[in-house]
Amino acid sequence: MEQTVSNEIKSSGEAEPSSSRHGPPKREFNPSRAEIEDHVRWWKLFKAIRQNDWKGVADFIRLNPALLTEPIKVYERETVFHVISRELSAPPWLIKTLVSDVNPNTLEQLTDQDDESALFMALLYTAIERLQKPLWGNLHNIQYLSTTFTGAAFDLLKKYPDLVSKTEDRGSVLEALANKPLAFASGSQLGYLQQLVYHCIPVQEEHIYFPGSVVRDVENQYENSKRFSFFGCIRRHIFPAFAVVCMKLHLMLWHAIMTLVPGIKLIRDTKLMHKQTVEIVRLMCHEGVIWSTDEALKSLRVPILTATRLGIYEIVREILDAYYYSYCFWDENGHAIFHIAIIHRQEKVFSLLNKLDLFLWEWKAASKDEKTDNILHLTGRLVPSDQVPGAALQMQKELKWFKAVKSYVHPSLQEQRNGSNKTPKEVFTEEHKELVKEGEKWMKETASSCIVAAALIITVVFAAAFTLPGGNDNDGTPNFLSKKSFKAFIIFDALALFSSSASLLMFMGIVASRYSEEDFLEYLPKNFIMGHIALLLSVICMMIAFGEAMFMILSHKWLPLYLPLSFVGCLTMILFSRLQFPLLIEMFLSTYGRSMF
Structure with missing residues (x-):
């Protein structure tokens, strides 16, 4: 290497700051005579690039074709391709012209002082679309592209499918993707509303053609019909066209929504990335390869074990389809994907393995009276989790896991003792x-905390029932008795009292519980849910009763104040709901949601 970054101590005693690996190098620039001469030779190129004179760049290379592959040593060793790849405004035609003048083998050998190719620099500066096929042959580049710019990698592999067959070590790409859980739907962390949009929003508009496969599929519904009546012919031609029109309108509606709400477009892009990543995995696992045992062990073992640990069932599914015996791969602890899925509580992977009827000898075979850990012992181990809010919810999830796995295994395994002479339940x-x-x-x-809130509401609404707005006459009859708003006040005040009292009783039952393991499965969560719902209802009814009281009192000269006060009351209810709803929904779904597997 002819030129290196200086790491020496300055004469004043201050250390030279270290440079970023891919950032601009930091050095004391004391150019030598050779560097000055080199700069003189290249200064016309640098000037043309700085002025965005791309025709001037092409003319400079045309007049000096030998310089295209020579190293530039003005500041650090690099080539013309490295310099231009950093210029995001460089036009594609210039790249094509330069690439066509160099042999592809020579092109791959052109590296900078960090031994990085022009493609890697282009990836680093997101100049992907300006590069051409000869630059993509390096495995490291394909791996980096697949894990960093999924959309570009998908488009490239789709355009040049032979790149997949030329990839010597597919395992590196799969392993890199297996460590990127956010690149898959199974690893995304979306809220409930975001998940709803995620499942509804279309992402395949660019693959829909008119009259396309939709028309063909719809027409197939009628091709077996033996009745060719007049109305049947009309239906056969009108219905497909109507379906396509509806589809077009559906896509236009989503495009309008994405324009108005940028967050929805972000969800759409996320879903598209997930689909493209799965397609890359599918290509790496299936395209142009039949896995032998040695090749599968080398390339598929680490990716499938890593994907199982992180819960990326998409990779697990594709690898299981690509190599039949991949479920037999073991890690350094002697655990296969089945055991790893249980240890790390990966529901989707476990459900996938269960549907494929794998590892039947682990749970369907009778116990052989061996003093070893079976899968129930593994399930009985505690797995810390930062994805479950609250210890009570985590305990509920652990109990559901244990009972779900217990329902699958052979009865004799439920009482089998391990090397410590403990049953799964004892573990x-x-x-x-x-x-x-x-x-x-x-x-x-x-x-x-909820008991205190419920008690305060009971105190307030109970007092309000005997301190009526507008007061009473001499006979004790409420002065506003004839008003409709008074009846609404009484009804909602009573509802607030009853619901807050019910909430108080529910939470007192939680405090007084014996807190056995089984209580965390249903008893405590159900009381918690009903108590929170009752408390939320009491707050809503109390604020409505307050609003009705304000309306009766301010229904004359001070009526304009009613709307601002009502708005503030609504904000209070919204704030309370926002604070309580996430935990309540999480508990509700965990208790009443779908089964574990």
Whole structure:
């Protein structure tokens, strides 16, 4: 290497700051005579690039064709391709012209002082679309592209499918993708509303053609019909056209929504990235390859084990389809994907393996009276998780996991003892002792806070029932008795009292619970849910009763104040709901949602 970045200590004693690997190098620039001469030779090129004179750049290379492959040593060793790849305004025609003048083999050997090719620099500066096929042959470049610019990698592999067959080590690409859970739908962390939009929004508009496959599929519904009546002919031609029109309108509607709400476009882009990443995995696993045992062990073992641990079932599914015995791969601890899915509580992977009827000998075969851990012992181990809010919810999830797996295994395995002479249930109890204590503390603290809130609401609405707005006459009859708003006030005040009282009783039941393991499965969560719903209802009814009271009092001269006060009351209800709803929904879905598998 002819030119390196200086790391020496300055004469004043101050150390030279280290440079970023891919950033501009930092050095004391004391150019030598050779560097000055080199700069003189290249200065016309640098000037043309700085002025965006791309015709001038092409003319400079045309007059000096030998310089196209010579190293530039003005500041650090690099080539013309490295310099131009950093210029995002460089036109594609210039890249095509330069690439066509160099042999592809020579092109791949042109590296800078960090031994990085022009393609890698283009990837770094997002200049992907300006490069041509000869630059894509390097495996490191394909791997970097697949994990960093999924859309570009998908388009490139789709345009040049032979690049997949030329990839020598597909395992590197699969392993890199297996460590990117956010690149897959199974690893995305979307909220409930975002998930709803994610499942509804279309992402395949560019693959829909008119009259296309939709028309063909619809017409196939009629091709077996033996009745060719007049109305049948009309239906056969009108219905497909109507379907295509509806589809077009549907896409136009989503495009309008994405224009008005940028967040929805972000969700659409995320979904498109997920689909493209899965397609890249499918190409790497299936395109132009029949896996032998040695090749599968080398390339597929680490990706499938990593994907199982992180819950990326898309990769697991494709690798299982690509090589039949991939489910037999083991990690350094002697665990296969089945055991890893259980240990790390990956529901989707476990469900996939269950549907494929894999590892039947692990759970359907009878116990051989061996003092070893079976899958129930593995399920009984505690797995810390930062994705479950609250110790009580985590304990509920652990119980659901244990009971779900227990329902699958052979009955003899449920009482089998391991090397420590413990049954699976005993292992579960011992491993989760601290979690039970943490869950009890969390439940009691939350219930106590809600008890205070419910008690305050009871006090307020109970007093309001006997201190009526407008007062009473001499006979004790309310002065506003004839008004409709008074009746609404009484009804909602009573509802607030009843619901807050019910909430208080529910939370007192939680505080007084015995907190056994089984209580965390249904009893405590159900009381928690009903108590929170009742508390939320009491707050809403109390604010409505307050609004009706304000309307009766301010219904004359001060009526303009009613709307601002009502708006503030609505903000209070919205704030309370926003604070309580996420936890309530999480608990509701965990308790009443779909089964574990």
